[in-house]
Amino acid sequence: MLHLCSVLCVLCSVFCVLCSVFCVLSSGSVDAVTHDEYYDANRANWSERVAGHWMPDGYDAPGFIADKDRITGVVQFDHPYLGDLEGRSLLHLQCHFGMDTLSLARLGAAVTGIDFSPEAIAAARRLSDESGTPGRFVETELYLTPQSVVDEQFDLVYTGVGAINWLPDISRWGEVVATMLKPGGVFYIRECHPVAWSLRFPIEDPHDETLTIEYPYFEVADPISWDLDVGDVGSAVIENARIFEWNHGLGEIMGALTSQGLAIDLYEEHRFLEWQGQHHMVQGDDGRWRLPKHQRDLVPLMYSLRAHKM
Ligand SMILES: C[S@@+](CC[C@H](N)C(=O)[O-])C[C@H]1O[C@@H](n2cnc3c(N)ncnc32)[C@H](O)[C@@H]1O
Numbered sequence: 001m002l003h004l005c006s007v008l009c010v011l012c013s014v015f016c017v018l019c020s021v022f023c024v025l026s027s028g029s030v031d032a033v034t035h036d037e038y039y040d041a042n043r044a045n046w047s048e049r050v051a052g053h054w055m056p057d058g059y060d061a062p063g064f065i066a067d068k069d070r071i072t073g074v075v076q077f078d079h080p081y082l083g084d085l086e087g088r089s090l091l092h093l094q095c096h097f098g099m100d101t102l103s104l105a106r107l108g109a110a111v112t113g114i115d116f117s118p119e120a121i122a123a124a125r126r127l128s129d130e131s132g133t134p135g136r137f138v139e140t141e142l143y144l145t146p147q148s149v150v151d152e153q154f155d156l157v158y159t160g161v162g163a164i165n166w167l168p169d170i171s172r173w174g175e176v177v178a179t180m181l182k183p184g185g186v187f188y189i190r191e192c193h194p195v196a197w198s199l200r201f202p203i204e205d206p207h208d209e210t211l212t213i214e215y216p217y218f219e220v221a222d223p224i225s226w227d228l229d230v231g232d233v234g235s236a237v238i239e240n241a242r243i244f245e246w247n248h249g250l251g252e253i254m255g256a257l258t259s260q261g262l263a264i265d266l267y268e269e270h271r272f273l274e275w276q277g278q279h280h281m282v283q284g285d286d287g288r289w290r291l292p293k294h295q296r297d298l299v300p301l302m303y304s305l306r307a308h309k310m
Pocket of ligand 1: 096098142160162
């Protein structure tokens with residue numbers, strides 16, 4: 001899979017952490033695992049990553065604190081799709097420790113970020129305090145967002161870059177998005193393309209450039225499971241190695257939104273990733289990763305989708 005694990009290093013081009021190249025993965029049977037266990041495992045894995053991501057060779061929180069004008073590469077890319085953020089209320093789903101969220105705040109939005117990792121939320125609050133960039137951060141599981149951020153709706157709901165692969169049910173996700181949006185409000189996601197996530201990864205032979213579909217494109221009940229035991233920052237070993245991820249087809253993603261009364265205004269596909277999803281991808285001057293020229297037009301790697309609630 002191009003792959004669901006590599007989203008762990010969802011990063012702007014400046015501080016892309018290349019988790020995928022470090023990942024030594026094995027898929028295995030998950031028959032005996034309940035949904036709570038999936039979440040517990042994923043939460044533990046993500047929580048363990050926060051300290052490394054904070055560091056200068058990770059997302060570089062100290063640099064973000066020191067440079068009050070810094071906007072992450074992810075948000076620099078997405079900003080034109082979002083329009084003027086001044087004074088708009090924005091909810092960032094699965095915000096990790098909030099560097100993208102606070103970049104959106106620096107562009108004028110009144111931001112709320114949610115994430116289920118207590119370590120990520122604590123770090124996000126610290127980042128907000130120490131950088132002097134206002135933001136509210138709420139610890140909650142994605143599907144419980146309406147119960148955790150109560151009686152509130154937002155002008156904008158923003159998510160992606162390695163977010164929805166952690167969710168087993170894309171229809172329920174669509175319900176959450178719609179519930180949290182004001183009528184007329186805008187939803188935007190930039191995410192790894194499900195075709196890219198269905199590609200075999202890792203590939204054992206470093207000279208093998210074959211792109212092979214190996215994992216389900218469509219949402220299936222059983223997750224892909226991985227042992228991701230090598231840190232994506234530095235050489236730290238991750239003890240909570242087992243993670244569980246799900247792919248969702250484009251029709252399923254769009255259907256999850258349109259069935260909840262959202263109208264899709266924009267859909268674009270991109271030939272780059274924010275991380276090295278295949279070993280033979282090459283990094284551009286913009287820090288983004290692309291397939292070599294002879295393969296560049298074969299598959300989309302990311303997409304941007306914008307919708308509004310009718
Ligand atoms: C790759 S990050 C998303 C991109 C983010 N903007 C960043 O800066 O990295 C994925 C985030 O999803 C969170 N997450 C995973 N499953 C979740 C769930 N079920 N509910 C809430 N948050 C979840 C993780 O804790 C992690 O912080």
